[in-house]
Amino acid sequence: MKSDNINFAIASDHGGFDLKNKVKEYLQSKNYEVKDFGTYDKNSCDYPYYAKKVVNALLSGEFKKGILVCGTGIGMQITANRYKGIRAVCPSNSFYARLSVEHNNSNILCLGQRALGEGLAIEILETWLNSKFQGERHQKRIDMIDE
DSSP states (O other), rough: TTTTTTTEEEEEOGGGHHHHHHHHHHHTTTTTEEEESSOOOSSSSOHHHHHHHHHHHTTSSSEEEEEEEEEESSSHHHHTTTTTOOEEEOOOHHHHHHHHTTOOOOOOOEETTSSSSSHHHHHHHHHHOOOOOOOOOOHHHHHHHHH
């Protein structure tokens, strides 16, 4: 595990299965701890079930960050954001990924297998991983959301 003690809960539906596995391999190659909450094959399944597993893993404190993958990333994002304390984002580029952390302290990254190529998905992931929350005025706004 990396020295900054970040670990990841990851899940997908059938539409994001291949990209989830690529992202998981990438994270493990960088010595991050990753727990895969499914799905474990390409059989049709319902994304809210898997989004909830990752959300619960974060809300319990077991994991600090999560990654959800489906066909577009949008369904996973909508589902995850139904829960207080979750700030799930579905960025289409690295700029959005960076600002989602710097300004919004996002804690779940949603990716779309049908919307992003593997290279762009990994680039977005790298940017998200390497960005730091700026706090201050941004924390005040997050607190307002949670109220």
